[in-house]
Amino acid sequence: MALVQTLASRRRLLAALLSAPVLAVFAAPSAHADALDAIQKRGTLRVAVPEDYPPFGAVGPDMQPQGYDIDMAALLAKSMKVKLQLVPVNSGNRIPYLQTDKVDLVISSLGKTPDREKVIDFSTPYAPYFQGVFGPADVKVSGPADLTGKTVGATRGALEEVALTNMAPNATIRRFDDNNATIQAFLSGQVQLIAAGNIVAAAILAKHPPREPQMKFVIKDSPCFVGLNKNEPQLLAKVNATIDEAKKDGALQAMSKKWFGQPLPANL
Numbered sequence: 001m002a003l004v005q006t007l008a009s010r011r012r013l014l015a016a017l018l019s020a021p022v023l024a025v026f027a028a029p030s031a032h033a034d035a036l037d038a039i040q041k042r043g044t045l046r047v048a049v050p051e052d053y054p055p056f057g058a059v060g061p062d063m064q065p066q067g068y069d070i071d072m073a074a075l076l077a078k079s080m081k082v083k084l085q086l087v088p089v090n091s092g093n094r095i096p097y098l099q100t101d102k103v104d105l106v107i108s109s110l111g112k113t114p115d116r117e118k119v120i121d122f123s124t125p126y127a128p129y130f131q132g133v134f135g136p137a138d139v140k141v142s143g144p145a146d147l148t149g150k151t152v153g154a155t156r157g158a159l160e161e162v163a164l165t166n167m168a169p170n171a172t173i174r175r176f177d178d179n180n181a182t183i184q185a186f187l188s189g190q191v192q193l194i195a196a197g198n199i200v201a202a203a204i205l206a207k208h209p210p211r212e213p214q215m216k217f218v219i220k221d222s223p224c225f226v227g228l229n230k231n232e233p234q235l236l237a238k239v240n241a242t243i244d245e246a247k248k249d250g251a252l253q254a255m256s257k258k259w260f261g262q263p264l265p266a267n268l
Contacts, residue, residue, distance in 0.1 A: 036080075036234040039104055044083045047073040048103040051088040055202050055259040056109040056127070056224075068259040069107045072126055072226075075251060076105070079242040095120060098227060105239070106227035121230050123239045125223035126246075128256065128265050131160035134201045134213035135193035141216040147171035153191035155182045160195040163219050187211060195219065198260055205261035215262050223268060 039045050049069050050057035057067040065086055077084035087103050094108045098120060109129060112122050133152065135141060141150065148170040154161035156175040164173060174191050176182040179200055186194040187209050194201075194213060201213045226239050246252045247268075256264045 034234070035104065035229065035232040036238055039080060039082060039235070042082070044085050045073070045077045045080055045105070046085045046087055046103045047076070048087050048089040048094045048097050048106040048108055049073055050090070050108045052090075053109060055199060055206075068127055068255055069109065069224075071255050071259075073105075073107050075246060076107075076226075076239060076242055079245075080238065095227065098229060104228070104235070108227075109224050110227045111222050112225050116227075119230070120227045121232065121236055123226035123228070123236065124243050125225055125268055126243045126252065127224035128198055128221075128260065128262075128268055129224050130221045130265065131158075131163070131195070131197050131219045132201075133164070133193055133195050133216045133219065134204075135216055136211045137214055139192050139216075141193065143217050144168040144171075146216075147193070150193055151191045152193045152195050153182045153185040154195040155179050158196075160197070160219050164195050167219065186213065198262065201262065202260045212261075215265075218265060221265070221267070 049065060050067070051059055051065060055067050056069045057065060060066040065088070070086065073086060074084055087097065089097055089103075089106070089108055091108075094106045094110065095116070097103045098106050106120075107126075109127070110122075111129065116122075133141065133147070139150070141147060144164075144167040147168040149172075151172045151174060152164065152168075153174050153176060154164060156177055161173070161175060164171070173195075174185065176185055179196070182194060182196065183200065183204055185191050187204070189211070193216065198215070201215070204213050226243075228235055228239065243252070247264075252268075253264050256262060
């Protein structure tokens with residue numbers, strides 16, 4: 001009888017050990033899938049944001065964070081009906097913060113790349129980030145062909161300078177050694193137009209110059225996305241729904257004009 005009981009006990013133990021890994025395999029994805037529930041239960045949305053990259057994120061005169069990404073984070077927290085906790089990050093630690101559960105989302109001018117897609121998921125695009133040609137309203141340009149006979153300032157070696165050289169061979173491109181020199185050439189009237197990133201154009205607009213740069217056309221588009229951990233379908237769906245609604249109701253359009261001084265690109 002003792003032998004039978006011992007054998008039965010061993011069988012139960014073996015069955016328990018064999019079933020444990022299987023249960024763990026099936027249980028693991030559900031932990032990520034319930035991220036939205038965890039946020040709502042906690043009552044706080046933790047978001048990684050930049051603090052030294054205006055106009056996406058910076059510390060304002062009142063020592064409070066401000067910028068496009070901060071407004072986007074607030075929009076998502078409001079949609080989820082929870083409080084917002086901003087977590088300052090830099091480009092190097094923003095994804096590790098997400099992977100180690102220090103934050104729930106990354107909203108930090110984050111671009112999508114194949115390598116990043118291997119480790120995290122991305123929302124639909126929420127912010128414009130692009131290189132383009134800008135100029136005052138009285139200079140009529142809508143594409144590379146219209147640059148024939150026009151003078152365009154660009155920073156030597158920058159992505160927009162290289163691309164524009166190939167796109168508009170008939171344009172007169174004046175090349176400067178850094179962004180500040182390129183900006184000054186535009187402001188002083190040495191060049192009619194400027195090829196630059198949209199954040200450079202926003203920095204010019206912030207100075208309220210007599211010659212305000214308006215977007216003429218996009219050279220290269222690289223929009224920003226909200227980053228989140230993989231296998232979080234509920235959270236991803238909520239983020240995407242909020243972004244889509246903000247595009248429809250004009251909230252993103254207002255944010256773009258506020259922080260970039262430009263309307264959203266039509267293809268965002």
